[in-house]
Amino acid sequence: MSARRAIAALALLVLVFSCVWPLGRDGVRRASRGLRGDDSRLEGTGFAFDRAYGPFLYAADAAAPPGSPIAVAAPRTSELYVYQAHYTLAPRRVAAASDRTRYIAVYGAGGPPAAAARSLPGGVLLLRP
Amino acid sequence: MTATLLALAAATAVGFAVSRCFTRGLALPERAAWSFACGLLIHAGLYTAGILLRVSPGPRKLLLAEGVVLAAALLARRGGGGGVPAPPPRDKWRGVWLLSLAAAAAGAALFALSAVAEPMWTTDFLAIWGLKGKAIFFAGRIPESLFRDPELAWSHPEYPLFLPLLFASLAAFARDWNDRALALLYPAFHVATMLAAYGFLARRASRAAGAIAAALIGLFFPLYRAGHVGMADIPLAFGLVLLSSAFLDVLEDPSLSVRVRLALTSLFCAATKQEGLLYAGLLAATMLVAPRPMKRGLRSLDLVALLLPPAAHTALFRASFDRRDHRDFDLTLLSPGRWPELSGRVWEVAGRLLTEEVAAAALALVAIAALLLCTPRSPADRLLAPLAAQLVIVAGVCALSVYGAVWHARASFGRTAAALFPVAAIILGARSGRIFQGGGVGSRAPGLPSIGAVL
Numbered sequence: 001m002s003a004r005r006a007i008a009a010l011a012l013l014v015l016v017f018s019c020v021w022p023l024g025r026d027g028v029r030r031a032s033r034g035l036r037g038d039d040s041r042l043e044g045t046g047f048a049f050d051r052a053y054g055p056f057l058y059a060a061d062a063a064a065p066p067g068s069p070i071a072v073a074a075p076r077t078s079e080l081y082v083y084q085a086h087y088t089l090a091p092r093r094v095a096a097a098s099d100r101t102r103y104i105a106v107y108g109a110g111g112p113p114a115a116a117a118r119s120l121p122g123g124v125l126l127l128r129p
Numbered sequence: 130m131t132a133t134l135l136a137l138a139a140a141t142a143v144g145f146a147v148s149r150c151f152t153r154g155l156a157l158p159e160r161a162a163w164s165f166a167c168g169l170l171i172h173a174g175l176y177t178a179g180i181l182l183r184v185s186p187g188p189r190k191l192l193l194a195e196g197v198v199l200a201a202a203l204l205a206r207r208g209g210g211g212g213v214p215a216p217p218p219r220d221k222w223r224g225v226w227l228l229s230l231a232a233a234a235a236g237a238a239l240f241a242l243s244a245v246a247e248p249m250w251t252t253d254f255l256a257i258w259g260l261k262g263k264a265i266f267f268a269g270r271i272p273e274s275l276f277r278d279p280e281l282a283w284s285h286p287e288y289p290l291f292l293p294l295l296f297a298s299l300a301a302f303a304r305d306w307n308d309r310a311l312a313l314l315y316p317a318f319h320v321a322t323m324l325a326a327y328g329f330l331a332r333r334a335s336r337a338a339g340a341i342a343a344a345l346i347g348l349f350f351p352l353y354r355a356g357h358v359g360m361a362d363i364p365l366a367f368g369l370v371l372l373s374s375a376f377l378d379v380l381e382d383p384s385l386s387v388r389v390r391l392a393l394t395s396l397f398c399a400a401t402k403q404e405g406l407l408y409a410g411l412l413a414a415t416m417l418v419a420p421r422p423m424k425r426g427l428r429s430l431d432l433v434a435l436l437l438p439p440a441a442h443t444a445l446f447r448a449s450f451d452r453r454d455h456r457d458f459d460l461t462l463l464s465p466g467r468w469p470e471l472s473g474r475v476w477e478v479a480g481r482l483l484t485e486e487v488a489a490a491a492l493a494l495v496a497i498a499a500l501l502l503c504t505p506r507s508p509a510d511r512l513l514a515p516l517a518a519q520l521v522i523v524a525g526v527c528a529l530s531v532y533g534a535v536w537h538a539r540a541s542f543g544r545t546a547a548a549l550f551p552v553a554a555i556i557l558g559a560r561s562g563r564i565f566q567g568g569g570v571g572s573r574a575p576g577l578p579s580i581g582a583v584l
Contacts, residue, residue: 007503008564012341015496015557016232016348023239023350030355031242039248039309045355046250079283083255086281090260091267096280 041088049080053107056122057088060105063118063125069093070125074107081107102128130245132188132303133310136172137317139302143195144168146202151389158339159328159374163390165321166371166397169295171198176298185269188302222337222565229340233323236347241316243355248308254359257284259308262296266306276450287456289446291400292361308359315358322367322551323347329374330558334507338562345554346370351490352547361402362548368398368405370551373512376412379431380419380511388434399439404545407522409439411515419511457537458529474528481538482524486546497557504560512556516549 041047047054053074064070072094074081086094095101107123118125144167145160152160175194179186186194249259261284264272276286299314300306323343330339347353357363372394378387398405413435416428462471487494523545530537 004503005564007499008561011496011499011503012345012557012561015345015493015500018490018493018496019345019349019351021350023354027239027243027350027354030246031239033242033246039307041248041250041308044247044250046248046255080252080255082283083252083260086284087255087260087263090263091272093274093278094280 046080046084049078052122053081053084054088056105056107056120057085059120060103060123060125061089061092063120064092064103064105067092068103069095069099069101070103070105071095071097071099071101072105072107073097100128104128130307130310130313132305133299133307133313136188136191136299136302137313139192139195140168140172141165142168143171143199143202146199147171149202150205151386151393153386156328156332158324159332162321162325162328162367162371163393165317166367167393170291170393170397170400171195172302173291173295173298176301177294180265180270183270186298186301187304191298191302225565226337226340229337229344233327233340233343233347236344236350236353237316237320237323240319240347240350240353244315244358245309245312246355249312249359251356251359253361254308257288258292258361259296259359260284261290261293262300262311263306263308265293266297266300271450285457286450287403288361289400289402289442290450291397292364312358315363318363318367319347319353322370325367325370325374326551326555326558329370329377330555330562333377334509334559335562337565338558340558341561341565342554342558345557346551349547349550349554351543352550357544357547360544362544365398365402365405366548366551368394368401369408369549370555372398372405372408372412373552373555376416376435377509377511379434380416380508383428383431388430391431392434392438395435396438396442399442404519404523404548406439406443408515408519409435411518411522414518415511415515457531458526459531460529462529471528474534475525477534478524478527478538481535482542485539486543489543497553500557500561504557504564507556507559507563509556509559512552516552516556519549520546 042051042054042058057072060070060072070089070092072081072085072089074085097104104126105120105123106126109124117127141161141164145164148160148163148167152163155163172191172195175191175198176186179190179194184190254260260281261275264275271290275281275284295314296311299311303310323346326346327339327343330342352362352366372391375387375390375394379391395405395409398409413432416431416435461467462474524538524542527538527542528534532540
């Protein structure tokens with residue numbers, strides 16, 4: 001084998017190693033999970049930032065009449081609160097709180113504070129008059 | 130899952146029938162990749178036509194429409210050009226070939242398992258591609274709110290719609306928005322990218338070259354990982370590989386078939402992501418300066434094939450949807466009065482890329498440099514300049530970001546750069562294959578000299 005071939009072979013091996021390395025244990029674990037799979041978004045990585053947020057969004061979606069816009073008040077600590085709200089509730093429109101929307105889902109609020117509210121897991125759904 | 134698999138199979142079958150017209154002379158792996166690309170464009174195109182005509186396309190209507198396209202394609206005359214290649218010779222380094230194919234298959238299996246382990250969850254899927262696809266699927270039309278709603282300004286209304294329409298069309302076929310089943314698209318893109326690179330290099334260089342490129346793509350986990358499923362970079366990488374192969378072909382054989390392939394993939398790339406449009410433009414610039422033993426005047430037809438579809442797509446998209454009220458980039462930074470500020474941002478980006486991105490990829494970059502230094506040159510090197518230019522531009526535009534130069538570099542540069550690696554794998558495969566093949570180069574299609582033969 002010529003020196004150039006040997007260098008090329010070594011370089012290819014190093015390149016392959018550096019491509020495979022990022023997979024890591026987590027990647028192999030994730031791939032092994034693919035053998036059984038899980039259809040639930042609630043248990044998935046998408047809601048790993050806040051496990052309670054998914055059930056809250058699904059409950060708000062079920063509580064409000066189909067098609068009516070909902071304003072979602074959630075922490076601003078992560079943009080995922082906004083993205084998950086829009087994606088999970090789609091095709092329902094997620095409105096700004098200033099939009100005078102009839103339904104406001106407030107995440108993190110305790111029990112129904114007023115008559116015009118429904119309790120949700122992790123929050124409440126307020127109904128504007 | 131089954132319905133999505135059926136939709137992908139039906140689309141590929143239609144794509145196979147249609148692509149017969151312009152893939153004559155290509156080997157089966159390459160034809161499979163072209164069939165997949167062509168089929169997806171047809172599938173999404175028929176769905177889009179359906180929703181624009183308000184016929185709410187479901188599985189029956191989509192299958193019927195695809196059946197009509199398939200029948201018409203089977204009746205059409207197969208295109209000429211390219212000729213039928215001789216079967217490739219047995220490579221001297223058969224072990225390299227076998228080992229590389231096994232590595233590629235292992236990589237494909239690992240990515241497939243991690244891609245479908247759970248419903249798609251990546252930030253860009255939730256905020257951009259999946260959100261738009263879901264909205265289109267449930268609305269049965271392209272909602273104006275995607276472009277007008279100020280609450281959705283972060284969903285990038287200016288991004289092309291091929292991927293959301295593809296998601297919606299597959300969901301329409303299944304009559305269900307199942308964001309885990311839709312993830313099947315990504316392993317399919319991965320395999321198709323490998324087939325495209327393998328088939329192209331097996332035809333133009335050697336089977337060992339093709340297998341090395343396929344292995345590099347198959348095991349490139351910085352791109353093919355769960356964290357990128359649902360985004361546009363993996364589909365774009367597939368489009369870039371096909372576009373690059375058509376580009377290299379058209380430089381040697383400017384036949385109608387090759388030009389059709391060039392036009393199809395330039396459209397695919399531009400409709401997938403804005404970086405695809407940029408790459409088509411850079412290939413056009415390369416084409417203008419690349420020497421080619423050709424009759425005068427024909428190069429303009431190549432340029433038309435390369436640039437007209439993306440230009441038409443961009444013009445149509447802007448006329449229909451683009452509201453121009455949201456932009457990622459502050460172009461006023463390019464005005465002379467703001468050059469001092471811009472240069473500061475450029476240094477910021479350069480510092481960030483050198484200390485984090487380049488440092489993290491140092492081992493791979495050293496290996497790539499060693500490969501380029503110790504392997505013979507190849508006509509696939511014509512992709513080096515546009516590839517490097519694309520990298521520089523992608524890095525450069527970070528400096529124009531309205532969100533801050535470093536933020537943009539951190540958020541997108543690594544992923545965008547990774548999408549270019551499959552094209553780099555073609556270059557590295559072509560060079561490595563030649564050194565491992567021991568000098569022998571197989572006979573090729575008439576008019577298509579092998580990459581090794583023109584050295």
